[in-house]
Amino acid sequence: MDQNELASVLIIIYGKEPIILMTEKAKTLKVHAGEISFPGGKWCEKDEDLLETAIRETEEELDLQISRKQIIGQLDPVVTLNSKYIITPFVALLDGIHSLKPNSEVNSVLHIPLEPFLKTMDEDRHPEHRSIKEMYTFTFEKYQIWGASARMLRQIFMSLPKKI
Template sequence: MLDSLPSDRDAQSSAVSRDLDVLLLARASTLRSHPGQVAFPGGRVDPEDKDAVAAALREAVEETGLDADGIDVLGPLEPVPLTYSRHLVTPVLAWWRRTSAVGVVDEAESAAVFRAPVADLLNPANRGVTVLRRDGEEWRGPGFLVRDDSGEHLVWGFTAMLLDGIFDRLGWTEPWGEAQEFELPEG
């Protein structure tokens, strides 16, 4: 979910406006699937959902409390298969035409809900490479540090890969030199 909220970043040093941001949440650490990870609002398509877009809006309302009447859906992206969890995810891009308050609706699902300025995500000082070691293998991918009132969050995995891919396709990615590494706990 893209929206507007001021960034701490100097507008001259970024390809995007200071007031463009992304709606994210930190999943509750008690969840069985992807506990504690930063993610976009979303979830499974329920039988009453017309399609993936309807499911994405319903889930965003349920997880963040946003007002869906202020949302303009830009459309779904191509489904992305996730090998490890065996999910097929259909990302849905939306624009916040009229912002509304957001926050944790269900503490059993989310630990935090926050808006991350895109300029801060693009800032090379907040980017790095995540390193996950699991079952004797090593996985490396993009990572972003996000700071807000609830603390510091590391965006990694599917969410970071999707953001990184979108930023690259839009030509927004800023060059960054020596990559900092974010070590993830084995899991």
């Protein structure tokens, strides 16, 4: 990959608590294997726009259909450091979700209570992750979220009222 490629993800928030949905990527993938991320993927020419990419990829990965009416916003794009994707994150708000059927790209689906999760934000101190100044981590159970996903989560954290 010589230059940055376009991709998009869906940050899905659902329920009254609220819960945020993330996936653990399959360990067999060539790129981002085993990492915790949001459903989404690379833009392709048949996609009308990056939102369509995120919606299509979410349906492929989780068998979850999202409509454009459920999208409540878009965050600032984030660049991955290893694979050089420019990722546009969209935020979807749902009342609830049905049982998901992850495809072979997904090892597991994480349903994370949003407010306590965002409170785990910390500076990423891992030396291999320090190639840029703005690096963070979030923790849920045995999982550590870092890199592009953590930078997206920080945008959500910074947009919320300071009471959490």
